[in-house]
Amino acid sequence: MASESEAQRALQYEQTLMYGRYTQDLGSFAKDEAARLRLQEGDTPRPRRPSELLEYTQGRCAPCRVCALQCQRFLISKVGEDWVFLILLGLVMALVSWAMDFAIATCLQAQKWMYGGLDTNVLLQYMAWVTYPTVLITFSAGFTQILAPQAVGSGIPEMKTILRGVVLKEYLTLKTFVAKVIGLTCALGSGMPLGKEGPFVHIASMCAALLSRFLSLFGGFYENEARNIEMLAAACAVGVGCCFAAPIGGVLFSIEVTSTFFAVRNYWRGFFAATFSAFIFRVLAVWNKDEETITALFKTRFRLDFPFDLQELPAFAVIGIASGFGGALFVYLNRKIVQFMRRQKTINRFLMKKRLLFPALVTLIISTLTFPPGFGQFMAGQLTQKDTLVTLFDNQTWAKQGISDEFEYLGILEAWHHPRSNVFITLVVFILMKFWMSALATTIPVPCGAFMPVFVIGAAFGRLVGESMAAWFPDGIHTDSNIYRIVPGGYAVVGAAALSGAVTHTVSTAVIVFELTGQISHILPVMIAVILANAVAQSLQPSLYDSIIRIKKLPYLPELGWGHHEKYNVRVEDIMVRDIHYVTLNCKYRDLQQVLHSTKMKNLPLVESAESMILLGSIERTQVGALLSSQLSPQRRLLTLRQKVLSEDGHRLSDSSIRFQISTETSSGSPARPALRKPLKPALKRVPSSPPDSPPVGSADHSGIALKSLFCANAATEPTEAQGTAYHKAKRVRISIVEEMILGDKMTPAEILEWEEQQLDQVADFSSAKIDPAPFQLVEHTSLHKTHTIFSLLGLDHAFVTSIGRLVGMVTLKELRKAIEGSLTGKGVKVRPPLASFRDSTASTTEADTTALHQLWDRHQHHHMPREAGPGGDDDDDTPKGQ
């Protein structure tokens, strides 16, 4: 027992340690519960809104009230406008961003101050240098772990999943918001190579979700889910925008990173909110006297007249290609570290016990290596991330003609200078060390992103190439009269954009770089390098975010790769599930029960009949469960019993009044008696399961045995708890009511069972069930490419495959994912003639369809022509097949 729970905890730890927890089960449970409640209170009137009530009740000071109401309504309508929401969001996020930056800067200064104050004793200095970040990171990890484990990691993968339409409710709560903001501040304040960009996307989204929940107190506008999703997309842009003061880059980056299909009508929302947010963010800096006016965050001052020579372009291309490989390596390394930590059972068992040991250990190693008087002197260890970037984008050339001594390192630039080595060695060491440090640090279970560390590494790599070029061509490449020296800072900009683009698989890092540096003069080199880096990285590895999605097994649809032509030639019929369970319109309740037991699908197709297979709609699993339980409900049993008694005894009460009484009882039955239901739970759990449909063992104690046998008869055949929740729950409700009513009920368990068997043989009545009348349908010949498009466009998780109205199969996200990842079809797929466009699908009808249609047609001929042979209605089931 103890070991079991420990193992469970271990599993939980493993999952939460790395990236937080994905609890879709909880979400689906809540949904089921809501569906059940909705079903139950179907006939109770909807509670009125307060404003409606006002109009009705208080007639005394009516004019005054009406005026106040109108004012209120005007305000509400204003609050409901998109731009008010976006401005509020931008404002809040700018304040959060600025406050966090301020806190982080204070933290970093405190470390510097401690380190500087203790310069008499190296050991003390080392202790201070190492302890400070360790404490901060440990606190951050612990705080996040306790408050909201969902706050761990970047958050972009989760936002991508949410924007695709999957509900991950717990990722957008206030708790997670608080945990993420505080955790991120501490994590970044420690000086580890971590970024704030990914978490900011998540924070902005949470902010938008909370804000819309808050504003929905004023009006119903924010209850619209489609609108909220649109606002979330805008929030992602705000996140990047106010993090880097890069509104355009923010919008583009967030689109690239989170969307598959982007609605252009949402474009302005992102721009508007991100611009406002970036504006406020920079204005705060001006008001705080940090800056004189609004300028870029990492302003560069490259010369404008001749930014680079055409002959330097090969060097930029080399940076791009190398960055592509480097980015792929980073993603690979990051994933391997996570997988290694998960697989190593010894380490895991040890870390499991002391959850905060892993973060502390990693921080210790990294901060030890960057200790400035130690190894840190070879890798500019004393510089913060921001300072590093400022120095790397510096306008001057550090290495003139290969001799580093010629150049005087001033201010913070001194960190790159080492008396016993030259700047090339420092840069190489910096790149190599930071590379694995960043890959390792981003696996720490604290809120953190990888964009900024990668950006810095890229800048350093670019600088290295730039310095080499400057050393190689001391007077520039240009052969004309004017001497234009090479600007290594430009190379750093190119490198930063290329590497971060390669890791995230985006091209908008180019725009971010322009906005960060405030200069666009290097646009062509940056674009060339970013595109080359993307081309290389995308063909080697998934993006960092997709990699995390796979590690966390989030329900996401992978992208179709670059120009994979064979995807156009795989069709739905190659990947669909043909053997699906369905509900027919004329089925018996017994069939419903069987379907529920034999499949785990959440949505069951409803067909006209087993032989025609015409798809009429889809019905949720919970609805089928509810139908079944209401058919077998004790109320109905009592009703039939009483009716029988009544018809025999005469009429004590009118028939209709009884029905009314009982039906109201049903609607409020289960929520009103929680005390009665609860103690039953453990008692029921302990009952050992017996084979299904076993007859009850005698009838010693009426209530007890009836309950037990009822439960046993169904418990074994039921699917797992999660899948059968609604059905199970309905059963439990039923049992509880049985117990209550059984006192007045004179039926023996055997009789009850007999009655239930009778009931199960009745034809199902779907009139009370909620049916989706137009589930999404595909045709067998739809290409994988188009299926992928439709699934991502509409955020589907399943679609039925039909052929002239007949259900022939089903495709879910799972099949699609498998097909895209190649495990189902592989490379050697048969090549079909390319498909026509969406609107030309008519042309793709083949012989199979025609035959099917023919059969259908034949059947109808038989139906509507005067029949010669069989007079019954049953034989027409076989005729089409016989022909």
Added chain:
Amino acid sequence: MASESEAQRALQYEQTLMYGRYTQDLGSFAKDEAARLRLQEGDTPRPRRPSELLEYTQGRCAPCRVCALQCQRFLISKVGEDWVFLILLGLVMALVSWAMDFAIATCLQAQKWMYGGLDTNVLLQYMAWVTYPTVLITFSAGFTQILAPQAVGSGIPEMKTILRGVVLKEYLTLKTFVAKVIGLTCALGSGMPLGKEGPFVHIASMCAALLSRFLSLFGGFYENEARNIEMLAAACAVGVGCCFAAPIGGVLFSIEVTSTFFAVRNYWRGFFAATFSAFIFRVLAVWNKDEETITALFKTRFRLDFPFDLQELPAFAVIGIASGFGGALFVYLNRKIVQFMRRQKTINRFLMKKRLLFPALVTLIISTLTFPPGFGQFMAGQLTQKDTLVTLFDNQTWAKQGISDEFEYLGILEAWHHPRSNVFITLVVFILMKFWMSALATTIPVPCGAFMPVFVIGAAFGRLVGESMAAWFPDGIHTDSNIYRIVPGGYAVVGAAALSGAVTHTVSTAVIVFELTGQISHILPVMIAVILANAVAQSLQPSLYDSIIRIKKLPYLPELGWGHHEKYNVRVEDIMVRDIHYVTLNCKYRDLQQVLHSTKMKNLPLVESAESMILLGSIERTQVGALLSSQLSPQRRLLTLRQKVLSEDGHRLSDSSIRFQISTETSSGSPARPALRKPLKPALKRVPSSPPDSPPVGSADHSGIALKSLFCANAATEPTEAQGTAYHKAKRVRISIVEEMILGDKMTPAEILEWEEQQLDQVADFSSAKIDPAPFQLVEHTSLHKTHTIFSLLGLDHAFVTSIGRLVGMVTLKELRKAIEGSLTGKGVKVRPPLASFRDSTASTTEADTTALHQLWDRHQHHHMPREAGPGGDDDDDTPKGQ
């Protein structure tokens, strides 16, 4: 007769004069024709590809051939890669853009040279100044008119329509390409206020279409329509990218202008191609020694350290808001001019006769007004568009302390200087004159865009505000020790972005501006102004492109406006057409005929039966026509006749061999005898129409009367030519074969009619028809918002509305457009509770559905229960309704 054709020509002129002609009829005709041919040649084998043939036939030097084939295949597979295509596209477009720029610059220089050389005589000077552009514009208009009227105008509206999925084949032909390139060069070479950006989008798209058609000679990759659409989207980006050397802005602008939903997976394509294209475009300039290295097109040199003060932001906001109003006014003015020209019948009749008079007249007026020694001296008339922009973005302040004389105007700046007026007056006159001139000039039927003229006007307006600010605050606003003067050039940049953003309803003009000027320092002012301008303009007028789409009545879906909440509360049931014509599975041919006559829908729904209304699929109108004509075909008649004869006479030939003979005859019948069919056409046209189903008037001449009566009986009841083409065509083919066969046929016309009536009473056989087995379905409760999303996402033009499999209505683009434009529902629409998300559509099932389902269920009960009452199959049609 003469007046009729003249009126026709007038109509044609009216349509082609303004923006080229939209001939969807032709496209649909071609499609119908193709469908018919496909139907006919269904059983003939597909011709083999050359490579396939190679493998089969030439077995002699097999190894050598195989090797060559493999090489060829490798090359083809490389050619099939996306990046090869994109590079080729970028290269070609860069060359086209550069060559055109070169030609335009030469043209403009020639004008300047003429004007400069004739400075002794003002009249001669005037003649040269005016004649030159008039000749060029007239040539351009005439050339375009003759070669391809589709090349007229911007081309962005058409690209938007094509990317939405509507096939406008004639807009992407080689003819149009040539007409557009040459026409545009001449138009821009005239110095009129016209732009090249819109046409370049079109040119790039045509280039992509032609390139993919060319490359499809090497392999089948380019036959995929979905892929070609993706490439067209990339091509639009290339168009803007190589026009302004602005790859990022090009991608964003093309997305905003052409797409409703953008597939992020296409993003890199646009970036890649546009970057490559912009790179080559600028490299060509370097090689041509125009530039020393790759820099921006309109490079600015604003100071980097303090680009603007925070307190200048209100001025930028004013520019934005004023630009918003200005942009809306421009769109309004442009539309009004077009509408005025169309409505004025006197003008129209005059212009109609001399098609080139209107362009010549407009050019004459505009060039007269810009004549430098005349009125042009007050509006910098001697500057070309490029020079104007360069001077407006100039770094210096023209008006110091209100007195313009203080500043020395050097070089081309001199044009802005006038001894008797100050720079403010010049700027105001320039803005006012250029405003209406641009609005007028863009209605000339030549290939031209409006982006660049608007951009220039915006820059002038910004400059005006900037100069005013500089005059108001001579030492800058900043109160600290440093004096930072105001930079009017920065205001010009902001104004240019804001006005062009307002006219096109895009925010990416901001990015274009950065890339054009090579400076991003004014990012916040530009963004603020662009967003404000968009907010104002979007609430007043549609974008220029949408306005043109409406004028040309292109089949396009308008956008949902900014935050129109009521759109969320309109549902499909409010807008759908309930009274639709359908085809049932068990209908007779007579019903098909009736449906064809009573509706104009292109796609007919196929339902199971009239009482169940279960939607099985949709069938194209042409298919129904083909079914009908094949049922009534003379071959069938002959066959039955011969069979009768055969069964009576004995067996001269085996039955199957006859059928074979006749079926081959059918498949190749019509294309093989064009000589026989053609002379019939005019003869048929002249026959006056008579009431439908009228009996033939005697039988004097067999062939003649039979033909005439056949034709008359159907001509009147047929819908218009365009809609009934296929049916009509089939009839004609039939008639021609009748004529041929009638000699061997012994049936009288009366017998034929009787036989046809007999045939029409038969039950239709859909086994040979092509049916779309999964037409798009909506539910009644789908919101307008979601319907709009789905229509734009999937490029639909119609969708059936179903309720649990039953067809209840239909929504087409037309209804949707009406609903969005408010003519159907208006503002006072009833407010429903906001909708749940897409996946929660289950919850929206209401009582109506339930009742319907109940009925269906009831019916099935009757079907499958053993029947007591009526034994026939016909009575169950009525039972559900009776209950």
